[in-house]
Amino acid sequence: MKIGVFTVLYDDKPLEEVAAYASGLGYEMVELAAWKGSNHIDIDEVLKGNTKDLKETLNKYNLEISALSNHLEGQLVLGPLDESTDDWAPSKDPEEKVKYGMKRMKDTARAAAELGVPVVVGFTGSPVWGQWYIFPPKNEEMYEKGWELFAERWNEILDTFKEVGVKFALEVHPTEIAYNIETSEKALEVLAHRKEFGFNFDPSHFIWQMIDPVIFIKKFGDRIYHAHAKDSELQEDEVSRSGVIPTGGWMRPNRGFRFRIPGWGQVNWRRVMTALLTVRYDYVLSYEHEDPVMSREDGCEKTIEYLRPLIIKKPLEEVWW
C-alpha cells in the first residue's frame, strides 16, 4: 500500500513545488485533477503527446500518478444541469453540457492511458439525487428511471475506457448516482458488472449515513480501484441540533457533520486497513483535504504521520498454531 496525495489542494502552486513538498514528507503517489483549468495537468496537451515535462517532474521526486481525477466534468454527464454546474461547462445548455461532459471523460481516460495511469477517479453526476426521499411518491418511479440514463450515457463512456485499457473509479458520494452500498450494487448491476467500472473508496461519506465502511470493502473488494484517505466527524456537541445533513458552507463551525483528515474523525482506520488487506487491496491511499479546521500543511504532515504506522505490509498466509 502506498500513501499518495490528491494535489488539487495546492492547485495554486506549480506542480513541481507541490511534488517537492509531498515527496519530502514521504508521499509516494499523486492524484492529479484532470478537469479544464487544473494547474497540474492539461489533458489536451497530454493527448497531443506533451507528457515529458510532467513525467520528468514526477520522476525527479520519485512520485507516480495514482489516478487522473475528474469530479467536475463527470458531473455534467448526468447533471444536475442547472446553474450549479455552469462554471465547469462551456455552455448553459443542458444538452451541450452532457455532450461536453461525455467527451471530457473519454479524453481523461485517453490521457490516463497516454501516461500509463491505470485509473480515472471521478463523479458520474445524477439526474435524481434530490429524489432519494420517497415523497412525493412519484420520486420512487423517477429514481428508477435515473438508472437507465446512467447506463446509457456511461456505457458509451466506458467503451472508451475499455478501448484504452483504463478503469473508472466512481467516488461513492452523495449527489452522485451511487452514494451508499445499495446504490453501488445497483450501479454495478445496471452496467452488467463490466470490469471498467469500479469504485473510489472514501469512508468519509459513509459516517453520517451510519454505513459501516468495512461492509463496503468486503462487498466490493475487487471493485475498489482507488481509495481516498479522508475522515469525517459528527460533532457530538452539535449533531443533536444541526443533524447529519446541515446546509451552509463547509467553514461554518457549528455543523453537525463535517470532513476531517484521517485520525481526527470517526472512521476506525484500523478496521478499514484490516479490511482492505483482507480483500487484498494494495494500491494507494490518496489523501484528500477537505478539513474545514486545519491548514493544508497541518493536514499533509499529520496524515502521513498517522497512516504510515497503520499500513500492514503483508497478510498472514497460514496459521501455525
Add this chain to the structure above:
Amino acid sequence: MKIGVFTVLYDDKPLEEVAAYASGLGYEMVELAAWKGSNHIDIDEVLKGNTKDLKETLNKYNLEISALSNHLEGQLVLGPLDESTDDWAPSKDPEEKVKYGMKRMKDTARAAAELGVPVVVGFTGSPVWGQWYIFPPKNEEMYEKGWELFAERWNEILDTFKEVGVKFALEVHPTEIAYNIETSEKALEVLAHRKEFGFNFDPSHFIWQMIDPVIFIKKFGDRIYHAHAKDSELQEDEVSRSGVIPTGGWMRPNRGFRFRIPGWGQVNWRRVMTALLTVRYDYVLSYEHEDPVMSREDGCEKTIEYLRPLIIKKPLEEVWW
C-alpha cells in the same frame, strides 16, 4: 392534550365509517386531508357554505377537527415542479402549478376559518431540497436564494391566513424548505417571525438525522401549532449496510430507515411528552400511519393504547418539598 388521527389512512372509506371507528377506539380529534380528491372533505364545497353534513357527522361521534392538512398542493408553491408533482396539479406547466398551489393553500385557510378550525398543516415545497449537500460549491449560493423565493410566495399566502385568522403549521420534513432545526430557524427569520407561521412537530423525521426532538420542542415551543404522533426506526441489522437515506419503496423490508407507529421506533416518547408539557403545548397528538409493517387497524389500536398512559394531564405548579 388530545389524541387525534389523520384520517387520510382510511381515505378509501367514507368519513362516517372512519369517524365511528376512530371514536370507538377513543380518538378525540381528526385531521382531514384537504387536497383535491380527498374523500373526507371537499373544501370547495365548504367555501360554498356546505358544512352541515360534515359537522353533523363529527358531532355525532364527538370528534373535533384538529387541522385541515394540505401536504400535496402546498408542495406546488415551491416545487419540485418536475413530473414528480404532476399528479396533483391541473397542468404540467411550472408557472401554472405555482399559481394553482398558492390559490389552493389560501382556499384551505379560508375553509378552515369557515369550519372554525384554527390550524392548517402542510408542506411548503422547496426549490432547493437536493442542494443541501455542498457539492458542487454553487449549491451553497443557490440554497441561499431559495429562501427569498420562499418568503415571497409564502408571505402572500400567509397574508390570507392572517385575514381569516388561521395558522399555518409547516411539517418540518425532508424535501421541504425546513427539515431540521437550523432550517426551521431560518424559515422563521426570513418570514420576520410572523405569527401565522409555525410548525407541525413530527419527531419521526428527526431520528435518522440524529436530531433530538426535545431540542426542537424547547426551541420552538410557542411555534408548535400541531403535532403528529409518528415514530421511526433505524433498523439495527440493516442500517450499517443500507444507511440512513435508502432509496426505493417504503415496503422494502431491508431499508436502514423506516417509519413506525409510536412506541415501535426510536423516539423517546416520555422525553417528548415531558418537553411538550414544559413548553405548555396542549393541543393534539395526531396519529399518522406510515408504518410499512403493520395494518392500519393494528396501528389505530396500538397507538392510542400506547399514548394514552403517557399523557400528563397537568403540570406541577410549585415545589413543596
Add this chain to the structure above:
Amino acid sequence: MKIGVFTVLYDDKPLEEVAAYASGLGYEMVELAAWKGSNHIDIDEVLKGNTKDLKETLNKYNLEISALSNHLEGQLVLGPLDESTDDWAPSKDPEEKVKYGMKRMKDTARAAAELGVPVVVGFTGSPVWGQWYIFPPKNEEMYEKGWELFAERWNEILDTFKEVGVKFALEVHPTEIAYNIETSEKALEVLAHRKEFGFNFDPSHFIWQMIDPVIFIKKFGDRIYHAHAKDSELQEDEVSRSGVIPTGGWMRPNRGFRFRIPGWGQVNWRRVMTALLTVRYDYVLSYEHEDPVMSREDGCEKTIEYLRPLIIKKPLEEVWW
C-alpha cells in the same frame, strides 16, 4: 399469531389442571413434552390410538397442541453419550443410547401425526459441542466430521417425519449441532435443505452470543416452524466479572448470564415481532419458563400480559401515501 405455553413447567400437576389454568389466563396453545416420563402425554399410548382423553381435555379448554417436544431423547441421537445423558436412556451403552434415541424421535413424529400436530420440537444432540473453540487445532477437523454423523442419523429420522407428514423444528441452542446462525446454515446445507427440517426460534440463546435474533428470522424465515417466548439477561452488574459463559447452577444469583421471561431480559421484542411478521411467521409463541427469579405463576401471568399487546394482527398490504 397465537400464544402458547410449554406445559413442562407444570409437569408435577395433571394436564387438566394445567390446561384450565393456562386457558384461564388466555393461552391458546400448549406444547407438550413427549419424552418418557412426561406427565402430560405418553406417546406410546398415543401410538396405540389412545388419544381420546387428551383431545377431550384440551378441547374442553379450547387449547390446541402447537408441538410435541422432545429435547431429551433427541440428544441421545448424537450425544453426548457419557453419563450426562444416562438418566434419559434405558442403558449406559452409547450404541444403545443412539438406537433408542432414534426410535423415540421417530415415534414422536408418529404420535404427532396421530394427533394431527404438525411439528415436533427438539434437540439433535451433538458429538462435537465442546470443540467449537479452535484449540487444539485438531478440533476444527473433528468439528467438520461431526456434520457427517448428523446428516447420516438425522436423515434416517427425517425420512419417518416425511412419511407421516410432520416437521422437525430444532431448537437452535448451545450443546446442539446448530447453536448460532452459521451452524444453522450448515445444518440446512448438509441435509440438502429437505423441508422436514427447520427450526424452533428461541431468541434467549442468542443474547449472550451477541447475535441479533432479527438476522436469524430474516435469514430462515420459511424454516421457522415453531417459536419459544423466552428472554435472557446479561446482568449488567455481574457480567464484567462472571462473563457470558458462567458455570454452576441456574439459581446462582451472580451469574453473568441467565434466562428471563419475555420483557425482563434484553431481547427487543418489538423488533422480533416485526421481523416475524415480515417473514409471515404466523403460528405460535410458546412460553417456556427458565427464569431463575420468578415463580411459575408470575411467569405465566406476566408473559401473556406482556406479549399480547405486541402481537401484530395483520401486515400492511400496500402503501397509500
Add this chain to the structure above:
Amino acid sequence: MKIGVFTVLYDDKPLEEVAAYASGLGYEMVELAAWKGSNHIDIDEVLKGNTKDLKETLNKYNLEISALSNHLEGQLVLGPLDESTDDWAPSKDPEEKVKYGMKRMKDTARAAAELGVPVVVGFTGSPVWGQWYIFPPKNEEMYEKGWELFAERWNEILDTFKEVGVKFALEVHPTEIAYNIETSEKALEVLAHRKEFGFNFDPSHFIWQMIDPVIFIKKFGDRIYHAHAKDSELQEDEVSRSGVIPTGGWMRPNRGFRFRIPGWGQVNWRRVMTALLTVRYDYVLSYEHEDPVMSREDGCEKTIEYLRPLIIKKPLEEVWW
C-alpha cells in the same frame, strides 16, 4: 411487596382526604411525615396516647403505615447548622439545634413504637458534605473526623430505637452522611453493624452518580428496611452543558439532572424489582413525588399503574428443568 405513598405531597389536605384518594387508586400503605408541623400526624399527641383517630382513619381505607419519616429534624443532628436549617429548629444556636434534633428523632422512634410501626425513615445530617471533593487536601482528614461525630450522636439516638424496638432507615442521599455505596458501607462499619440502623433504598439518588442501584441492593440486602419509588433523569439534551450537579431550583427546565416518577427516568425498574426479590425484600415501595414536571395527580395515577405489573409475587424456589 406493597405499594405505598409518602403522603407529604398532599400535606395541604387532611389525611382522610388523602387516604381516601390513595386507597381508591390502589395504594396499600402510607408513609407519614413526622416532623413538627406535619398536617398528617403530630407525634407529640401520639406520645400522649392520642392515636385513635389516626388509626380509625387509616383502617377505614385499609391502609397501614409503612414508616414515620423525619428527614428535616434528622438533619439537625449533624447539620449543616447554618441558616439552611433554621426553619426547622426552635433556635438558630447550633448546640440547641443538635439537642433538639436528637430529641425529636428519639421521639419519632417512640411514636412509631406506640403506633406499631416498625421503621422510621430519615436523614442523619452531615457535618462534612461539602468536603467530599479532595481539595483543599485538609478535606480528606476532616471528612474522616465527621464519622466519629456521626457515631457518637447517632449511637445515642439508636439506643432509644433499640429500647422501643424500632429500626432507623437512613435515606442514602447527597448532603447526608451516607450518599453512595462506599459511604453506606462506612456508616455500617462505624456503627459496628448494629441492627437498628439500615437504609431507605431510593434509586433516584444513584443515577447521576452513575451508581448501579442493583449493586446497592445486593450488598445491603438485609439492611434495606424501607424503599422509595422514585426515578431520576439525566436530560440528554441538557446534561452536556448543565452537568450532573446543577444549581438553582427544581423547576428550572434546563437542568442536567432532575427527579421523575417511576418509569419516566433512567432507573431500570425490572432489574431493581428482580434484585429486591433476590435479597428477599418484601415490604413496601413508597412513592415519593419530586417530579418537577407532572402534577401530583398525574404522579399518583401513573406510578401505581406503572409499578403494579412489575411486582413479582413469589420467587422461584427450585429449578425443575
Add this chain to the structure above:
Amino acid sequence: MKIGVFTVLYDDKPLEEVAAYASGLGYEMVELAAWKGSNHIDIDEVLKGNTKDLKETLNKYNLEISALSNHLEGQLVLGPLDESTDDWAPSKDPEEKVKYGMKRMKDTARAAAELGVPVVVGFTGSPVWGQWYIFPPKNEEMYEKGWELFAERWNEILDTFKEVGVKFALEVHPTEIAYNIETSEKALEVLAHRKEFGFNFDPSHFIWQMIDPVIFIKKFGDRIYHAHAKDSELQEDEVSRSGVIPTGGWMRPNRGFRFRIPGWGQVNWRRVMTALLTVRYDYVLSYEHEDPVMSREDGCEKTIEYLRPLIIKKPLEEVWW
C-alpha cells in the same frame, strides 16, 4: 500553541533543575506557583524588584512564564474559612483570612506585571460550594447570595488586576464559585463581563460531571486566558459501585473517578484541540500532574509525547473545493 508545565509538581527541587529537565523534554513554558512557600518564586521578592535570577534561569533554558498561579491563597477570599484552609493563612480568624487572601491575590497580579506575565491563574474560593444540592430548600436562596459576596470581594481584587494590566483566569473547578458551564456564565454575568476576568480551561473537571469540554470552549472562547493539560477517568470497573463523587485520598485505587495525564483518561483531545483552534486560542497547554498512578517523570515524558502531534499549527483560512 505552546506546551508548558506547572512546575509545582517538582516544588521539592530547585527551579533551575526543573527548568533544565522540562526544557530538555521540549516544554516551552512554565507556570509557577505563587503562593507563600513556593520553592520556585517568592512574589514578595519580585515586588521588591528582585527578578534577575529568575529571569536568567528561565532565559537560559528558553522558557517563558505562562502564568503565576495562586490556587491556595485565592481560596481564602471566599473560603471555606474553617480548618480546611488554616494551613495557608497566617491566622485562623475568618476575617483575617479574607483580608490576607485579598492582599495576596493583588500582590500576585502585581508580581505578574513586574515579570511581564499576562495571566494569573487561581481559585476564588466559594462560600456555598456544599450547597449546590437543592436540599435543604434554603440552599437555593443561600446559593444565590453567595454570588453577591463573590462580586464584592473579587471586583475589588480585579481593580488591581486592571491597574497593572494582568488578567485573572479562574480554574473552573469543584469547590470554587464556578465549577461548570452554568456557574461560569453566572460568574461573568455578576462581574458585568469585565475583561480582567476569564478562565483557566481544564477539561479534567468536566468529565465526571458529564459536561462536554467542547461546549465550554465554544461558549467562552474569548475568555479562556490559560489552559491546563489534564485528563480524568471514570474507572469502568469501579464507577458503578464508587460513583462519580468518591471520598478519601487520591491514592485510593478503587475510586470511581480520578485524574490522569493527557491521553490516559476520557477527554477526547482531538476534539478539544480542534475547538481551541476554532476559537483561536493560541497560548499554552500547561501540564499539571495529579495522576495517582504514574510517577512525575512518566507524566512529563508521556504528556509532551502525546500532545505534540495533536497541535494544529495553523487554521484553514478558506475553502478551495
Add this chain to the structure above:
Amino acid sequence: MKIGVFTVLYDDKPLEEVAAYASGLGYEMVELAAWKGSNHIDIDEVLKGNTKDLKETLNKYNLEISALSNHLEGQLVLGPLDESTDDWAPSKDPEEKVKYGMKRMKDTARAAAELGVPVVVGFTGSPVWGQWYIFPPKNEEMYEKGWELFAERWNEILDTFKEVGVKFALEVHPTEIAYNIETSEKALEVLAHRKEFGFNFDPSHFIWQMIDPVIFIKKFGDRIYHAHAKDSELQEDEVSRSGVIPTGGWMRPNRGFRFRIPGWGQVNWRRVMTALLTVRYDYVLSYEHEDPVMSREDGCEKTIEYLRPLIIKKPLEEVWW
C-alpha cells in the same frame, strides 16, 4: 516492565535468527515453547545439562527467558483425551496420555529450574470444558467433579514445581479448567492457594466473554506470574450474525471473534497497563501472534512500537498537591 516475544511464531527458523531479529526490534525477553518438537529448546537436553549454546545465543542478543511454555503437553493431564490431542502424545491410550503429560510438565519445571527461569506457562487441560452449559442438568454435577481430578493430578505436578522452586502460570483460556474469573477463583481454592500456582494473564480471551481484564488483574494481582500481549476483536460487522463463539478455522475472515495484535482489537491497553502497575506487576508482556490478518513481521514490529510508549516506568509514590 519488559517486552518479550513468544518465539513459537518463528519455530520454523533457528533460535539464533529469531533472537537476532527480536532483539534488533527491541524485545528484551523470549518465551520458549518447551514441548517435544520445539525447534528452540529441547528440555531433555537441558535436563542433561546441555544449556550452554542456548545461554550463549541469548546472551549474545541480551535476551532473557521469561518463561518456558508448555501448552500442548499440559493439556494431556486432564484431556480432552480423544483424538484431538493424539498428535502431541506418544500413544492414543488415555491413561498413557495422562501419565506422559504429567511427566512432561514436571520435566518442564525441572528444565526451567536448570536454566534459572522462574516461571512455566501452560495449560492444564480440562475433562469438562464442553459442560459449562447447564444442559443437560447432569452437566452441573459433572462439572463439579472435574475440579477434584484437577486438584489430584495438578497437586502432584505442583509438588515438583515446589521442589525446584519454579512457578506454574496457567493461561486462563477456554478449553482449560479455568477460563474466566470465577473458574480462576475456584482453581485457586481447590488447590488451597498454594503459591506454586498462578496465572498467565492474557486479555484476549476475556473480550468475547465480556469480562473486564482489569477486574481480573485487581483480583489476582499477586498471582499473575506472566502476561501475554495479545488483543482480540469482535468484528462489528460480523458479530451480530456470527456470534462470539464461531466455529471453523482462524483464517475464516467473517468470524464474529478473532485474535489481533495489541492495539488492533478491543482491549483498552491503557487501562490494562494502569491496573498492572497498580498491583505492582513488573515482569514481562510477552507478545504472542495469533492475528489471522497480519504477517508475523508486521506483528513483531507493530506490537513493540505500540506497547513501548504505554509502559509506565514508575508508580506515583505519594501525593504532593
